[in-house]
Amino acid sequence: MKLFKYFSAFIISLLCSGCLAVAPAIEAYQGYNLGKGGVQAAKSLQPIGFEEEKAIGGSLATQVFTRFGGLHPNLELQKYIATLGRAIADVSDRSDIDYYFAVVNSEQPNALATPGGYIFLSVGLLKLIQNEAQLAGILGHEIAHISKRHALQTLERSKKVAGFGSLSISLLGQDPNLFGKVLDQAGEIIFTHGLDKNLEYEADKYGLELAQRLGYRPTGLTEILKILESNIEKNDSVFFSTHPSPTDRLIQLSSVLKNYPENSNLPVLTQEFQSAVEGKL
Numbered sequence: 001m002k003l004f005k006y007f008s009a010f011i012i013s014l015l016c017s018g019c020l021a022v023a024p025a026i027e028a029y030q031g032y033n034l035g036k037g038g039v040q041a042a043k044s045l046q047p048i049g050f051e052e053e054k055a056i057g058g059s060l061a062t063q064v065f066t067r068f069g070g071l072h073p074n075l076e077l078q079k080y081i082a083t084l085g086r087a088i089a090d091v092s093d094r095s096d097i098d099y100y101f102a103v104v105n106s107e108q109p110n111a112l113a114t115p116g117g118y119i120f121l122s123v124g125l126l127k128l129i130q131n132e133a134q135l136a137g138i139l140g141h142e143i144a145h146i147s148k149r150h151a152l153q154t155l156e157r158s159k160k161v162a163g164f165g166s167l168s169i170s171l172l173g174q175d176p177n178l179f180g181k182v183l184d185q186a187g188e189i190i191f192t193h194g195l196d197k198n199l200e201y202e203a204d205k206y207g208l209e210l211a212q213r214l215g216y217r218p219t220g221l222t223e224i225l226k227i228l229e230s231n232i233e234k235n236d237s238v239f240f241s242t243h244p245s246p247t248d249r250l251i252q253l254s255s256v257l258k259n260y261p262e263n264s265n266l267p268v269l270t271q272e273f274q275s276a277v278e279g280k281l
């Protein structure tokens with residue numbers, strides 16, 4: 001099993017500049033058509049179904065490109081991130097949906113996910129990452145947010161608070177602004193306030209597990225958190241205002257890591273990461 005995991009990680013690193021297209025990320029940037037999903041979202045009450053989730057997440061994904069510098073122009077880099085990201089999503093507990101990965105052209109270190117399977121990393125964050133295990137930890141954290149429906153859970157709760165839950169389906173159908181209101185609320189959660197810190201800790205714990213499932217040394221996530229911790233003074237990225245401090249996250253993860261003592265020999269793939277991003281950041 002261990003051998004399989006090692007090879008799966010190694011093969012991913014070999015294939016990374018190859019086969020998977022980045023087209024969906026570009027499609028998302030070019031404009032997400034709300035279509036049926038958006039209409040459904042406006043008519044639906046909680047819990048939020050997948051069509052609605054996709055419509056909300058897809059609309060927010062277009063905002064991500066606008067807010068964070070647009071799509072990074074290097075397509076080889078996009079393919080590398082998408083290939084590794086999809087491999088991690090495949091070992092997640094929500095592997096039945098399509099995931100889209102994109103590198104955005106912002107120098108501020110940042111990573112975020114919008115509902116429905118849209119995941120973004122900034123080029124500034126990639127510049128801080130040193131190996132594939134660290135990258136896998138970050139991608140695992142973002143996949144965890146989608147897999148565990150963290151933003152939706154928060155939205156469903158805030159809908160109750162804001163009175164959305166008391167509206168009937170017919171009233172929602174009569175209110176063309178409601179989908180926009182739901183989007184505003186979701187955007188506030190993702191871009192401004194962030195999630196509850198316990199959801200962030202859960203994403204760290206599960207993200208670390210996903211990286212390890214694919215065969216990476218699970219300390220990749222703690223390594224990149226330490227790097228972020230030492231860079232926090234130099235940055236005013238929203239990443240820091242929407243997440244608990246790297247120090248607090250490391251404290252939470254220290255007890256989680258005790259569950260993985262036997263995996264210290266798993267690879268981190270420094271050389272593979274460096275050659276995949278060389279000259280592209």
Ligand SMILES: [Zn+2]
Nearest residue numbers: 145200203243
């Ligand atoms: Zn997070």
